[in-house]
Amino acid sequence: MNMYQENILDHYKHPRNKGKIEGADFQHREPNPLCGDVVEVYVQMDGGKVADVKWEGAGCAISQASASILFESLVGKTETELRKLNTEGVLTLLQTSVNPARLKCATLGLVALQKALK
Amino acid sequence: MFDVEKIRKDFPILSRKIHGKPLVYLDSAATSQKPLSVIEATDKYYREYNANVHRGIYAISEEATAAYEGAREKVRVFINAQSVEEIIFTRNATESINLVRFTWGKQFIGKGDVILISEMEHHSNIVPWQLLAKEVGAELLYIPINTETGRLDQNAYKKLLGRKPKLVGIVHMSNALGTLNPVQEVVRLAHEAGAVVIVDGCQSVPHMPVDVRDLDADFFAFSGHKMLGPSGIGVLYGKKRVLETMEPFLGGGDMIKEVTKEGAIWNDLPYKFEAGTPNVAGAIGLGAAIDYLKDVGMKNIWAHEQEMAKYTLKKLQAISSVLIIGPREAVDRGAVISFALQGAHPHDMASIFDDAGISIRAGHLCAQPALAVHGVDAVARASFYLYNTKEEADRFLKTVQKVKKIFGS
Incomplete structure (x- = not known):
């Protein structure tokens, strides 16, 4: 099984930056109605750049690890850079092959972020 | 006489290979496969x-x-x-x-x-x-x-x-x-x-x-x-x-x-x-x-599924960190077996099963209240029918062990 690489399992078992930010600049809770997985993201900006990201969530290894990996990479990015993030970018970050049936899981964090920016 | 190998020959889909492995279809509670006579x-x-x-x-x-x-x-x-x-x-x-x-x-x-x-x-x-x-x-x-x-x-x-x-x-x-x-x-x-x-x-x-x-x-x-x-x-x-x-x-x-x-x-x-x-x-x-x-006989089908339920339930429960949701004994129950595995989300399980050529259901099973009262929001489910065999149950059980290994359950 290629999908469950060490970094995925590591982030699943030890997710980074879990928590909340009160009064965050961007915030959104995104559930996946198909499976009940959920990711809620909080982004704090400072001087036009991401100063802090926290998130909460529950679900499968793919959705939770990809959220953890994606959000960890956001600090220091500008809002414009955040808006440019796409599925391809997330898959590159994950360094694993995600089979098509699980693409929605892998992009749950991304969708949460995109909706937070709206 | 109930002859599962003979029955299997009547279902064209059962000769398919999935990811290079013979298909093991354990999702008949969602929908069953079709014999040639129906097609x-x-x-x-x-x-x-x-x-x-x-x-x-x-x-x-x-x-x-x-x-x-x-x-x-x-x-x-x-x-x-x-x-x-x-x-x-x-x-x-x-x-x-x-x-x-x-x-x-x-x-x-x-x-x-x-x-x-x-x-x-x-x-x-x-x-x-x-x-x-x-x-x-x-x-x-x-x-x-x-x-x-x-x-x-x-x-x-x-x-x-x-x-x-x-x-x-x-x-x-x-x-x-x-x-x-x-x-x-x-x-x-x-x-x-x-x-x-x-x-x-x-x-x-x-x-x-x-x-x-x-x-x-x-x-x-x-x-x-x-x-x-x-x-x-x-x-x-x-x-x-x-x-x-x-x-x-x-x-x-x-x-x-x-x-x-x-x-x-x-x-x-x-x-x-x-x-x-x-x-x-x-x-x-x-x-x-x-x-x-x-033609097969409903009594025979029920007896076969009872046998499958008994066999699978016993071996599945013997695996540590497996939690059966539903009756744990093969009495007054069908061969629909829902379970959770500590540390492994059902959707991840289903992907690993799929990789092994095994189709199982994962999720809320369109019965969210039934799962909620058990304190879980998703499970993995294997459901057996007249065309499933003990060899398939063994492949299923082996894959549970594999999931356990990947997630360190």
């Missing part, structure tokens, strides 16, 4: 006598009508209904239940009335009643599950009957827990309390002998696609004297005797509830499925 029966209709039913004064229409009505008779015999007037073809069990909601339900359930269903219902026997209750101001109550045993709390049921429900809705065999409910007893008590009873038979009719007259339910719903038949065909059985009190469901062709600009006179049972051109090919396919099931 050929629907194919033959389209190739040789495709015509609308109940209309044409020509040979192929008569053949189509005879085949469609012949399928209805096969269904009647299969569940031992008294008359074909009691067999209504629908799209699936969901539509069957909604038919009752929009007809009997709207006529006989009003403000302040009580509808009683169980916590282990499939969403198809919950949501229609939630909608009806909201619409007419009725109260929807639930018979609790004893989460220790995975069975209905009978004492609570008896108490709830004191609320004099107008309708009791109960699943014959749970798609989430595998529990086989004592429906005969549930119906008897409901009738004593003056309630009408609707039974969801989706998981019982495909797997065991079912006699609707023995069960004595007023309504009994099931789907064709879970019993080797095509998708898009389902059945609502209703007692004739109850059906006779009901206004039509959908209006249109075939459900009327005569139409004037002022109004219409309804057709006789069961056509009154079958508006529009029905799923002729679906009904014919369902008839072929029933022929197949009868």
Whole structure:
């Protein structure tokens, strides 16, 4: 099984930056109605750049690890850079092959972020 | 003689390879695979006598009508209904239940009335009643599950009957827990309390002998696609004297005797509830499925599945960190086995199973309340049918071990 690489399992078992930010600049809770997985993201900006990201969530290894990996990479990015993030970018970050049936899981964090920016 | 290897040869899909491995199909509770005889029966209709039913004064229409009505008779015999007037073809069990909601339900359930269903219902026997209750101001109550045993709390049921429900809705065999409910007893008590009873038979009719007259339910719903038949065909059985009190469901062709600009006179049972051109090919396919099931024998199928449940449950429970959701012993339960594995999310499990060529279900199983009372929001589920073998169960069990290894459960 290629999908469950060490970094995925590591982030699943030890997710980074879990928590909340009160009064965050961007915030959104995104559930996946198909499976009940959920990711809620909080982004704090400072001087036009991401100063802090926290998130909460529950679900499968793919959705939770990809959220953890994606959000960890956001600090220091500008809002414009955040808006440019796409599925391809997330898959590159994950360094694993995600089979098509699980693409929605892998992009749950991304969708949460995109909706937070709206 | 029940010969699983011979049976397997009748199902073309079972020779498929998935990711280079022989397909192990363990999701028959979601939908069953189809034997060649069913595929050929629907194919033959389209190739040789495709015509609308109940209309044409020509040979192929008569053949189509005879085949469609012949399928209805096969269904009647299969569940031992008294008359074909009691067999209504629908799209699936969901539509069957909604038919009752929009007809009997709207006529006989009003403000302040009580509808009683169980916590282990499939969403198809919950949501229609939630909608009806909201619409007419009725109260929807639930018979609790004893989460220790995975069975209905009978004492609570008896108490709830004191609320004099107008309708009791109960699943014959749970798609989430595998529990086989004592429906005969549930119906008897409901009738004593003056309630009408609707039974969801989706998981019982495909797997065991079912006699609707023995069960004595007023309504009994099931789907064709879970019993080797095509998708898009389902059945609502209703007692004739109850059906006779009901206004039509959908209006249109075939459900009327005569139409004037002022109004219409309804057709006789069961056509009154079958508006529009029905799923002729679906009904014919369902008839072929029933022929197949009868040929193997429902008692034999049930015995085989009991054996599969016993074998798999025992070995699955022996794996540490596995939690069975539902009855843990192979008594009064089907071969629908839901489980959780510590540290591994069901969707991740399903992906690893898929990689091994094994199709299992993962998620809320369209029975969220049943899982919620067990304190879980998703499970993995393996469900067995007449074509599954112990070798397949072994491959399944081996893959559980693999999941355990990956996630360090």
